[in-house]
Amino acid sequence: MMYQIPMESLDRLLAAIAAQQKLYLPTDNTAGEAVYTEWTQGAALSKKLNTLRSAKDFFFPQIQNMAKFRREGKKIEVIDDRAEADDFCIFGVRACDVRSFDVLDNVFLADPVDTWYETRRKHATVISLACTRPGETCFCHTFGIDAAKAGGDIQCWETKDTFYLEPLTEKGQALADALIAADGELLTQCGADQEALVEKETERIHKILEKLPLYDLKAEDNRERELELFRSKKWKELSSHCLGCGACTFVCPTCQCFDIEDFNNGETVQRYRCWDSCMYHDFTLMAAGTPRLTQTERFRQRFMHKLVYYPKAHDGLFSCVGCGRCLRKCPIHMNIVKVMETLKEEKE
């Protein structure tokens, strides 16, 4: 079942969703970048290709309190002070970020389940949006992602005059039903003619994708080449000018490493976790020191994880979704595409 609403009524649709549950959508911040913000009356959906940071923040926030410990005498009390989560809706998620949720699910929802992640994931409804204007840094196609059919619980398309919605899951259909129940005139069911228009829009997007400079980039299955790639001499060249900052990691929708630390204020201990970056020199620091002594090993870790280790552990699925954020944000423009191309040369 597909629904439609005129573009000029988009605000009405957003308000209707927000009346059901908390709604987050990409809006432009003062620095001119798109960021997810909670919807308020008058909030305008960003026209930017994608948000600066990915949507993973909703399920795996950069910093998150886990538990508290309080000591009295010889007793230690463990306090799980998590509040009951409410349902929420993320609107305008691009296809790349939707796929990133699969990548993260494989890690956080595997046994032992990460209940902090699981709770947020369960309460979220993902409304995706097809990319109307992909950029030159996009290469989701490389990983078999369709930017024109973005997936999620409800997938959407925006054309010049009409906004289309297609619920894909029970959760998505339930939200659509609730919207219709609240306002019978909000959404119109699409007929065959309108569905053909969506098909046309999909084709238009596919034609744009074909023009992208990275359209022909192939992701090779390197699971059998683990040791060979690990030992490659290319890592030294590739990493030689890496600044060792965490920009790539922190804008990446699939980077999933975190560090757990205790903050002790003398009375209580607050245990929290925060995103970590394998690019940092104290990543996986142990009493005996760090296993990755130079930036070369740290750099190698990041790309081996995305292109070899993760696929090895998850049936060939790559831990890169081709969103292109690292291509845009790396201060020295060293990125996964250059790594993939270089590793390919190595083979030739």
Added chain:
Amino acid sequence: MQNELKWRGLELLKDGAVDRILGWRAGQFVYDITPDVFTDPEDLEKNFIYNEFCGANLSKYLIAESAKEGKVAVFLKPCDTYSFNQLCTEHRIHRENVYVIGIECYGKVSVDALRQRGIDGITGIRSEMGSLKIDTIYGEESVPAMEVYAERCRNCKSKKHVVFDELIGADGEVVDDCDRFDMVEKLEQMSAQERFEFWRGELSRCIRCNACRNVCPACSCEKCVFDNPKSGVLNKAAADNFEENMFHIIRAYHVAGRCTDCGECSRVCPEHIPLHLLNRKFIKDYNELYGDFVAGESVGQMSPVADFTTDRDAEPSVVQKGGDQ
């Protein structure tokens, strides 16, 4: 200009005058340029690039490069030469191992500035008579180059090379009428509350990626004071706004008197936080309190707050009052 640089680099490599060339390597697109070292003439000929996107300041890489055996030639734009001198002053660069080729610069373009104009799907960019012709998969765009220069270039402080062994192109002058302190003045005129809100707003976007620190030529400590797991506070945790504020403010204090205003911090910030304004405030204050001072202007000069002498300087009040409690 790219060819001139390339041929000179090839000459130096082939003559054996230098062992390595520190320059810029071409990427997938016209703008995704990586700083890199070239040792193979063939590689240099094929992959060296110099265009309006070569904004990266190569000076800091010389800390590592000049410590290696042999000689390295480096291409430095006027503003980069200030960082170079400053690092020499701090004994971080082995000057004798570096051959500095000063290169003329008209300003560098910020890709982000293009994107903020809604230009995306970039496949090529050409410079034509002060304007940029941008090919995109959605058609051609044209913008005046000046409007999409990086902020540091729009307010260029100097076209003069304060150090070079040879020059390609002409040497310029210090730009006396540059407007780089305008925004600082605007901030000074704000009420304390307004200014506080301005900075809280800007710094609240910080994601603690540390790109500003890691790219900064003045941040050359072997180990940063913030990278201390024993401190009980994780440097990578964007714990709350105030912590981020403190990180940037402390960093600005630490580089005060050594910061040459090269603008790399703002260039690399993924969140577009105008970090250079913190540094400029210090530079402006130094100029007003101690007389004009330009970090990196020459090798060996001391920052006004680092060269206290009892016979010349008045005894600071803190010292006088120290005993009285």
